[in-house]
Each structure stands twice: as C-alpha cells, then as structure tokens.
Amino acid sequence: xxxxxxxxxxxxxxxxxTIRESLKDEFGEVDVDLNKEPRVVTLDIKDEKTELNFxxxxxxxxxxMEDEDLGVLTKGGLKAKSFISCAIGKMN
Numbered sequence: 802x803x804x805x806x807x808x809x810x811x812x813x814x815x816x817x818x819t820i821r822e823s824l825k826d827e828f829g830e831v832d833v834d835l836n837k838e839p840r841v842v843t844l845d846i847k848d849e850k851t852e853l854n855f856x857x858x859x860x861x862x863x864x865x866m867e868d869e870d871l872g873v874l875t876k877g878g879l880k881a882k883s884f885i886s887c888a889i890g891k892m893n
Contacts, residue, residue, distance in 0.1 A: 804846040807867035809858060810883035811840035812832070819890030823862055828855060839867050862886045 811817065817833035820842065824831045828851070834841040842859070846852050856866055863882025865871060871879070 802846060803843055804852070805841050805843040806855075806859075807839040808842050808864045809839055809867055810864050810880055811835070811842075812883075812887060813891075814890075815887040816817060816840075816883065817890065818893055819862060819886040820859070820864065822890070822893060824885075827858070838856070842880035 804873055811820070814835065817835060817840075821831050824844070827831065828844050830844065833842040834843070842864075844855065846855065856869075859865065860869075860879065861882075863879045863884070863886050865876075865879050
C-alpha cells in the first residue's frame, strides 16, 4: 500500500537523490515531492514493521518525519546529518 510521509530537512534534489538511493534496496521505488513543504516522501508500506524501519532509516540520514517529537539537540543533530546526506546526493 502506498503511504506518504511529511519529512523535515529535505532541501533539494541532492537530498531526494540520497533518500531514493539509500532506500531503494529495502523499500523499492521512493518518490520525493520537492514541491510541497514539508516535503512528502511516498513509498510502499507493507506493515507497521516496514514503517518503523523506514522512519529509522530516514532519521539515520537526517530526515525525521514531521510528526516525531524531537528535542532541540536532536533536531540540530539531524539537521547536520541532513547537510551531509544532501552533499552526498549532489555528488551522485
């Protein structure tokens, strides 16, 4: 079933490339809509475990979901991670 998530810290095509490339083996085709704010990531979610894995992977890249309750320090750390992920996506 296709499901969409509002993700934070996604700024550009570099971010979108990193997300697509990092998730494709585990989750298949991933769409990142750069025309909405916050950005919308859409993919097939089979069950709750798949969704939890997706959320964990996105956080590891620096792109948490809008509905996550994050502290100030965590938000700052994830924003820094997202800059690195973005740069990697621009090089690929």
